[in-house]
Amino acid sequence: MQAVQILINALVLGCLYACIAIGFSLVWGVLNVINLIHGSFIVLGAYLAFGLYHALLLSPWYAVVIAAPLFFVFGYLLQRLLLNRVITAPVLVTLTLTFGLDLILNNAMIYFFTADYRKLILSPPLGSVSLFHVVVPVDRLIATVSALALTGLLYLLLRRSRIGRAIVAVRLDRDAAVLMGVDVKQVYAIAFGLGAALAGCAGVLMALIFPISPLTSSAYLGKAFVVCVLGGLGSVSGALAGGVLLALVEGIGATFVGPSLATTLSFVLLIVFLIARPQGLVGRKGFE
């Protein structure tokens, strides 16, 4: 029964990882920008959920509806006003810019919210569901379903909508997309806005599960990075596959070789993938 519990824990955690990583993957895949503000966006989303719950007793699932447009506009403006200016520069330039922006956002959060850890405690608590001695916390279940829903929505957006096709087109061949009349700067801004919105929504959901502090942003960013490399860049299903694989390795590793080596194992896996399969589990060659 313990094995089933570990497996279920890993699947649920994998969906949380996918939720954390999907926006990061989109931005990296489409814009070729390693968005180092992503972790801080997630933390900011968590603070939004915390603030809305304490000020207006607004549950996090409603907060998602507020967070998505807010973060979209924030991300859109950031790309339009700042990142677009250096988007064609070598990747190190955009990396440095997002690093600087992350420092500003993170320190602003420390200034306004302090570095103290806070926890969103729902009243009454959501509890857990138990089936044949296998226990699953309801908040994780909600986050899992939401992660799957967000993944599905993004997939539909990219496949079925005009702007989604434009994003995919720019991702596949920027120059050809320009020749076809796609406004690349606008597509970049929308893709970055979508990435920020997904990060904000992930933050709202994570507020139910993890303690909130600006100091946790690097942990989220680290997980997003590993998940993207494992799953494949810019691929919607890749984030899900990468998240589940990472969680399985961590969960099984923690059980059989000890929790202290679980993180090491995940980074060993990352190196193996970078050498043997740089395009990730479901990524296409040429987009690694």
Next chain:
Amino acid sequence: MNRTFFARCTRLLPVLAMSLAAAAPLSRAAAEDVIRFGAPLPITGPLAPEAVKQQQGYNLWAEEANKAGGISVGGKKYKVEIVYVDYQSSTPRAVQATEQMITQDNVNFLFGAFGSGAAKAASTVSEKYKVPTLAATASSVQVYDQGYKYLFGTFTPNDTLTMPLTKIIQVKVPEVKKVAILARNDLFPLAIAQEMEKSAKAAGLEVVYFEKYAIGTIDHSAALSAIKSLSPQWIFITGYINDLLLARKQMVDQEIKAPVVTMIAGPAYQEFIDGGGQSAENITSASWWHPAEHYEGEDIFGSTANFVKLFKAKYGSEPDYGQASAALCGALFQMAIEKAGTLDRDKVRDELAKLDVVTFFGPVRFGPTGQINSLDPPVFQIQGGKPIVHVPRCHQAGRAEGGGELVKRLFRGART
């Protein structure tokens, strides 16, 4: 070209004016008689929240000392000035920062870097320059067993936390036979977990699980599932607030129950109690000091109650043991300097070594290695959103009222 040069100079004027304005207090400070205390702290980086707490303790003491006119040295009053240098949560930089403060900032005395690891590393420099150093947050014996003369610390060894805890739990919850220990793989949390393992084994308890988790772990479900399968009666987890809030939440999520759940060092902080909510109830812990203690001291703060009052007035929150220890270090320096009647480092060092006083923090006496050996750290349990302290020594007045009842309640109903 001249116009351009002129324009550049004009633009620089405000910068120059601001620099002069910023430098003015420094020159005023230099004109006064001041004693400079160096405090290397991790003001940025992952340990930044701890640095803020340390600063609060040091600043409160400096403010109180200066309000009283300063430190009296041979009949003359000296103002207190604390020089902070950020070592960015990096131990090698803590060593550099300490050297910089001694050689460039000309500090008279030093406070130790944060935690056992950095304090030990930085102490090599202060020892080399023979600068008396008071470490506010270093508890590991390994910090003090280097044969250093100028290093003193206000935290007792880690086993002084785990031994009394084990004894009390054995008495109050005799059904405890199996212990599971999960430790953050970090200097202090791991050291305290190892002491717990020794204390448990010495008391005849079976340690059924002992594992470390990596710094930055954001999921404990696998470790907790393994613990659940072993059905221990005592679950002991070490880490910092973030780790312990997460572990506690996952324990509740996975319906893991044990008669005794102990966590070190989170529950000593109000943030943990607030963040844990109902799930923080009945968790036991131990720390070096608690605001609920009652000491009448000879130091500048006078009593625990007065220290807590001053702290609350300045910062609007209850002090924790780290903040109190930082303020204590300042108060101890003040006592030693006043007793020495000079700023001579060797004489102040000798007075520190000879100290045998009661302070708002408790009785202070340093052992031959420089580590304090006079404190009985309190063991406490969170009940009704408040830590209920079990004070080991009966002479620590003030806990007598309802004390017996508290002890009876303590550790009972700890099923979580």
